[in-house]
């Protein structure tokens with residue numbers, strides 16, 4: 001289809017910069033392998049301690065460019081008030097129908113920030129609604145083949161990790177594109193790590209998940225469904 005916004009992989013996240021933090025390396029890696037990717041941010045960041053929603057929109061576009069994301073938009077769900085309502089499910093389902101992703105990446109369903117775990121359930125249920133023929137939505141019904149959960153924000157053993165050793169630097173760069181958030185400044189000084197610490201933190205996290213699989217850096221994912229296997233010799237495992 002000419003000008004189709006369709007993507008193969010869609011990450012749905014509560015806040016701009018969540019996808020960069022939890023699955024940015026994976027999105028870049030998939031783009032490098034020829035898969036078209038997308039990010040749907042549910043909120044626009046108007047409640048943030050630092051910067052305005054307009055700052056964050058510009059920064060999100062720059063981060064998407066660095067990660068070679070083919071499509072990115074933000075919905076107008078209120079920041080710090082992500083709720084799993086029918087209205088919000090329809091908003092997300094409309095995008096799922098438009099983009100028709102084969103794989104959807106959601107936040108893990110437990111966590112500290114209510115927006116994150118609510119986005120998880122909201123995203124899951126929206127994917128279901130998108131597939132209902134009689135849902136009050138324009139477009140053809142579509143249900144993703146697979147939903148996986150980016151679990152970096154929560155201490156849980158991943159089902160699998162993606163090797164992002166080659167994408168690590170770009171992912172860091174994408175996160176630092178959020179200058180209003182991560183540039184050293186006075187506002188929210190006690191809340192935000194200094195820019196110098198960010199690299200160390202990302203290295204530690206990605207290094208930990210990399211270690212689980214015998215690679216330098218990795219991003220963790222949880223899959224709820226049981227994997228279906230034809231050939232046991234072909235199941236990927238870490239080299240440990």
Ligand SMILES: [Zn+2]
Nearest residue numbers: 014015018116
């Ligand atoms: Zn967030």
